[in-house]
Each structure stands twice: as structure tokens, then as C-alpha cells.
Amino acid sequence: MDWSRTKTILIWAFLLLDLFLLYQVYVTRISQWNDKEVAQSEKWNTELYLNQQNITLDTEVPQDTPEMSNLDAEYIGINPISLHEISGLQATVEKMALAAKLDPPMQIRGQLNPQELLRQIGPRLIYSDQYVADPYQPNQSRLLYWQVYDKMPVFVAPLEMYLNNGTLLGYRQTFFHLRKQQGERQVISGYAALRSLVDKQIISPGERIENVSLGYYGSYDADIQTLVPVWRVVHDGKWHFVNAITGALERPMVTQR
Known part of the structure; x- marks a missing residue:
């Protein structure tokens, strides 16, 4: 065997491999830079468009456009018998x-903070670690939380806490067993969802956009349902859901409050 020739071939092979890997890194970096430039351009254009329409953007719009798939959501309920073992809960x-009533009501310790309140009530709430506070909280007597899947809120699985004069009176909780469907697709941007609502004249001139959040939603009431990725847009207290895959407007929530 000609070891000198073999050594030369191996050197060239490793050199070509290094060049190929460097090229892949270069292509990835260029793609990331282009994506950032496109996202920044879309942000500026949408903000300019909203300003021209006399619409106030009073919230941060998430920049991420992850790949997401539909979810199967099955309502399995919460056994009230197991809750009867928790003292001070009806x-x-x-x-x-x-629906759960605290007896006696729980005094809130410290300054009211939705996430801290969730921690305080944890021992009296099943699956408390699977909920997150809604960033949009217009009513301080009814705090709203959502069940989460992969850190995304599920807008059909609310946890509502009822308060009065610094005390927690009780809560109303919906919980789903969630399963991920196959077939992930990249979602549209939050700015694209906003533009769609303005173009459809659902968001009108003079209104204020208060929250834009990415999550899951299903518009009908059933034991088993399919949830789709959506952008929830809150404007002047009104909620609308834009399908984050197709850009279509989803039907209003049946039990929306």
C-alpha cells in the first residue's frame, strides 16, 4: 500500500469536509441575517401602516415565528372527590x-401579582404548575390564566380566580389532556396577523392594540377538539384570533367573557 498517497488523499478529504462545513455555517448565518432583516422590515412597515391608520400599538409584538402543529384536546375533567380531601375547599x-370556593377565603399576602398568587394557591389547585398568567389583565377582580402546552397558552383552557378586597374567593378551572398532531409548519408573524385584521377592518382607526400573543385555540365546544396555532389580538378590549398557519380569521370563542 502506498501510505504517502493514502495520506495525501485523507488530507484532501478532510480539507474538503472542512470547506463544506464552513460553507454550511456561512449559508446558515446569511439565512439568519436575511430573516432578521425581513422581520425588522416587516416590523417597521407595519408600525408605519398602523400609525397611518391612527391605530395605537400599545404592546410588544413577539418576534418569534416557530414551527407549530395542531393539538388534540380531550376534556377529561377534574375529579371533585379528590378535591374534597383538600381542607377549606368546596x-x-x-x-x-x-368551580371551587375557598372556605374561608384566602388572604393575599403582599402586593397582588398574578404569578405569585398562583404559587400561593398551589396546594388548593390541581395542575397549578401547568398554568400561566395572561399578560392582559383588565379586571383586577377576576384574574385570568391559561393552561400551557410547550410554554404556549391554550386559549380554551382558562383558570379564572375571583378576588374581592384583597382576598381570593375561589376559582373556575378547565383542564385538557393535550396531544400533539404530526405535521409542523412555521407560523406567520404577529405583524402579519395585525395587518390582516386591519385590512379586514376588524381593527378600526382610533383603536388601541393592547396585546398580541401566540398560542392555541379551538372555536367550538366539545369533549374532543382540534386546536390550531393562533395569534390572539386584543384591541380596545375585544379579542380576535388569527390562524397562525393560514392567516384566516377564527370564529369567536363560544365562552368568551
């Missing part, structure tokens, strides 16, 4: 939800 089953 629980009843409602349609697609469990």
Missing part, C-alpha cells in the same frame, strides 16, 4: 369546568 362540577 368544589362542584360544571360543564367543561370545575
Whole structure:
């Protein structure tokens, strides 16, 4: 065997491999830079468009456009018998939800903070670690939380906490068993969702956009349903959901409050 020739071939092979890997890194970096430039351009153009329409953007719009798939959501309920073992809690089953009354009401410690309140009530709430506070909280007597899947809010699985004069009176909770469907697709941007609502005249001149959040949503009331990725847009207290894959407007929430 000609070791000198073999050594030369190996050197060239490793050199070509290094060049190929460097090229892949270069292409990836260029793609990332282009994506950032496109996102920044879309942000500026949309903000200019909103300003021209006399629409105030009073919130941060998430920049991420991850790949997401639909979810299967099955309502399995919460067994009130298990809650009866928790002292100071009276629980009843409602349609697609469990209502719990604290007896006696719980005094809130410290300054009211939705996430801290969730921690305080944790021992009296099943699955408390699977909910997150909604960043949009217009009513301080009713704090709103959502069940999450992969850190994304599920806009059909609310947890509502009822307060009065610094005390927590009770809560109403919906919980789903969630399963991910196959077939991920990249979502449209939050700015594209905003532009769609303005173009459809759903957001009118003079209005204020208060929150833009990415999550999951299903517009009908059933034991088993398919949830789709959506952008939730809150404007002047009104909620609208834009399909984050197709850009279509989803039907209003049946139980929206």
C-alpha cells in the first residue's frame, strides 16, 4: 500500500469536509441575517401602516415565528372527590369546568401579582404548575390564566380566580389532556396577523392594540377538539384570533367573557 498517497488523499478529504462545513455555517448565518432583516422590515412597515391608520400599538409584538402543529384536546375533567380531601375547599362540577370556593377565603399576602398568587394557591389547585398568567389583565377582580402546552397558552383552557378586597374567593378551572398532531409548519408573524385584521377592518382607526400573543385555540365546544396555532389580538378590549398557519380569521370563542 502506498501510505504517502493514502495520506495525501485523507488530507484532501478532510480539507474538503472542512470547506463544506464552513460553507454550511456561512449559508446558515446569511439565512439568519436575511430573516432578521425581513422581520425588522416587516416590523417597521407595519408600525408605519398602523400609525397611518391612527391605530395605537400599545404592546410588544413577539418576534418569534416557530414551527407549530395542531393539538388534540380531550376534556377529561377534574375529579371533585379528590378535591374534597383538600381542607377549606368546596368544589362542584360544571360543564367543561370545575368551580371551587375557598372556605374561608384566602388572604393575599403582599402586593397582588398574578404569578405569585398562583404559587400561593398551589396546594388548593390541581395542575397549578401547568398554568400561566395572561399578560392582559383588565379586571383586577377576576384574574385570568391559561393552561400551557410547550410554554404556549391554550386559549380554551382558562383558570379564572375571583378576588374581592384583597382576598381570593375561589376559582373556575378547565383542564385538557393535550396531544400533539404530526405535521409542523412555521407560523406567520404577529405583524402579519395585525395587518390582516386591519385590512379586514376588524381593527378600526382610533383603536388601541393592547396585546398580541401566540398560542392555541379551538372555536367550538366539545369533549374532543382540534386546536390550531393562533395569534390572539386584543384591541380596545375585544379579542380576535388569527390562524397562525393560514392567516384566516377564527370564529369567536363560544365562552368568551
